[in-house]
Amino acid sequence: MALRADWLPALAAFEAAARHQNFAHAAEELHLTASAVSHHVRKLESRLAVPLFQRHARGVSLTAEGRQLADAAGSAMADMDDVLRSLSAASDDRERVRVTTLHSLAYSWLIPRLPQLTALHPGLRLNVDTEIALTRFDDGGPDLGIRHGPGNWPGLTAHHLMDDSLFAVASTSLPGVDAVRDAADVAHLPLVSDLSRQGWHDWFRAAGVHGVRLDERHSFSDATDALAAATHGLGAALARARIARPYLGDGRLHQLPGPVLKARWGYYVVHPAHRRLRPAAKQVLDWLMAVEKD
Structure with a gap:
């Protein structure tokens, strides 16, 4: 017997009822009525021609066949949940930009201007790392850096941001x-x-x-x-x-x-010369170069 798309609502109701061992609790989770959950379960039992629950005065309990299906349905739902979380995280990562800079500049100049950036790009997610040591821009490292210095660093493209x-x-x-x-x-x-x-x-x-x-x-x-x-x-x-x-x-x-x-040195936005900026990082770079400096 092949699984068809029109079985999915009944399987979802069954999985929740099996997990809770209670139709009313499953209905609350699924935003249905208890009678609707019961209807889905009976429809599934009719199609399979096997009882999935034993009904008694105190509630319901799974039959052997019901336990077998509940284990499979629970495992499938868990796998689907993992995939959905992974896809959601990947989408979030595409909008996440890591910027490294000095704590002093982040506190006094960058953070007060960030509301402008979030208003312009509401979906953007920003990680700001502050440290004195020069960060390595290896794979998995920051997308952008704001550095105070002479403006030339090996392996980095530098855009003059402002003087001081x-x-x-x-x-x-x-x-x-x-x-x-x-x-x-x-x-x-x-x-x-x-x-x-x-x-x-x-x-x-x-x-x-x-x-x-x-x-x-x-x-x-x-x-x-x-x-x-x-x-x-x-x-x-x-x-x-x-x-x-x-x-x-x-x-x-x-x-x-x-x-x-x-000041002898200025501030520069830097990024690896060998690596093309991701679209979200390019949005941050463009905003930094255009934002009001005074």
């Missing part, structure tokens, strides 16, 4: 900050630094301040941590404009007197 600038900032809670009138006065404050290649010595040189002993008390690997330290009054920090904007906007930090120094 450096200036001194501090919290009003920093002792002695009220007396600062020029860049030379900044040199007498405790200083906070990060691992940027441009630091306080470059800034003071640009300001024309020479021959002073700098008190660089605290150093952090991430620019966000350096700015957070400055907000707590640990010292003045040399901030990149792209990173400092949230801190200046809400008054946690204030710009100090002195030069605004053009």
Whole structure:
């Protein structure tokens, strides 16, 4: 006897009834009435010419034939469920894009702009990885990276995203900050630094301040941590404009007197030169290049 498509509703009702050992519970799961489930089961029993359930006052229980069919139906439903989940996950993966960048840029620049991206591409799924080390773009690695650097990395295609600038900032809670009138006065404050290649010595040189002993008390690997330290009054920090904007906007930090120094390096969107971008990753790249930078 060949399985036909018109058997499927009856088999689905039977599988649920067999799993619950209860027609009412099966009906609730399938959004049917108990009488509809019973009708499907009786129709299946009639076609097979075997009883699948024993009916008694306390409910129903499977016959030997019913148990045999229930095992097969349950296994088939489980296999179908696995396939459907796999297909759904594959569809989700096609819309998922992994982007790697620095924590400082993600917090201050990228995340505040992501609502624009989700409004433009509602189906997009984004994984944002933040780390200091340069991520390897092997198979299975990130689709895109936003890097701060010179703009040329072996094996990567780089798209210039934006430039940056450096200036001194501090919290009003920093002792002695009220007396600062020029860049030379900044040199007498405790200083906070990060691992940027441009630091306080470059800034003071640009300001024309020479021959002073700098008190660089605290150093952090991430620019966000350096700015957070400055907000707590640990010292003045040399901030990149792209990173400092949230801190200046809400008054946690204030710009100090002195030069605004053009950053030696810029920000670039990078991806493997040998690998064609998936459509979803291309959407993110196009958005990054077009998004308002200021």
